């Protein structure tokens with residue numbers, strides 16, 4: 001038996017969509033009906049006016065930052081506990097990412113820590129909805145407003161997550177999604193920028209496609225990028241869109257089973273769902289605590305032996321040697337994130353995981369912890 005962390009949810013609809021794009025020879029990112037259909041469909045799903053499809057989530061982040069004009073000399077406040085793509089994207093612009101420690105329960109950026117890090121160079125707050133639980137955006141937005149900063153969402157893990165009933169991706173100046181193979185909605189590789197600001201949308205659309213000129217295509221309007229999503233990938237996205245709510249329902253169902261079976265274990269912290277949130281549980285991330293602190297290798301080895309795939313939590317930005325060497329951060333900058341980074345890991349939460357598989361994961365995890373302590 002082998003229980004995978006996250007199997008993509010791909011079927012005949014995706015096959016048909018790709019085949020049809022190929023047969024129409026709509027294969028590039030410049031032409032093809034699926035691109036605009038996917039952009040409009042996904043933006044509508046996110047309750048946003050505009051969607052700009054791109055090649056992946058990392059370039060979605062770079063494009064959003066470039067659209068806001070963020071560059072050398074600027075500072076961007078970023079949750080330290082994230083996929084490092086979030087930090088790399090800030091660095092691509094020439095700006096400096098400043099790591100912010102996390103809340104111990106949601107593992108999201110702690111808004112209380114933002115003001116102490118704001119300087120005359122700060123231009124934006126980049127909030128990551130980690131593992132599909134939305135950031136407390138009202139608190140972030142209030143601080144941004146007071147200090148005249150942009151807010152950007154990294155919603156790469158949070159398709160369909162709700163904050164006070166509103167969709168992730170619609171809660172800031174500009175937001176970014178990833179459609180990598182293991183994300184809630186996938187195109188294999190892919191990404192999207194969403195915004196309600198028409199000027200930002202136009203700028204992002206131009207920059208993503210080499211900023212080709214309008215009167216003379218080859219007299220460029222700006223220094224652009226080729227960040228286009230191909231129509232073949234967009235075809236997969238169109239086929240995926242009607243399934244997103246099913247995927248979320250299945251993941252939330254798994255989370256509720258795990259809650260029933262695991263929440264009585266004192267040494268295990270489970271994901272929360274704040275009263276303001278709908279968590280979409282992109283990954284089901286748990287943290288060992290109390291007597292089980294420091295036993296992650298033992299626990300995950302035990303699960304591996306029983307055919308259950310796990311993966312350690314993100315290593316926070318403040319622990320990354322490439323950032324420490326360059327003087328962007330120090331290892332002890334974000335103690336909450338360090339604890340979670342060392343004691344957290346994912347257990348399987350594929351949309352199609354069965355009840356029996358969930359039961360096996362839960363009972364193995366319980367056994368592993370009782371042996372570890």
Ligand SMILES: *Cc1c(COP(=O)(O)O)cnc(C)c1O
Nearest residue numbers: 056057058083085156157178180
């Ligand atoms: C997946 C992910 C990204 C990067 O997306 P890619 O499509 O892999 O480039 C960025 N930020 C977060 C939080 C992610 O989970």
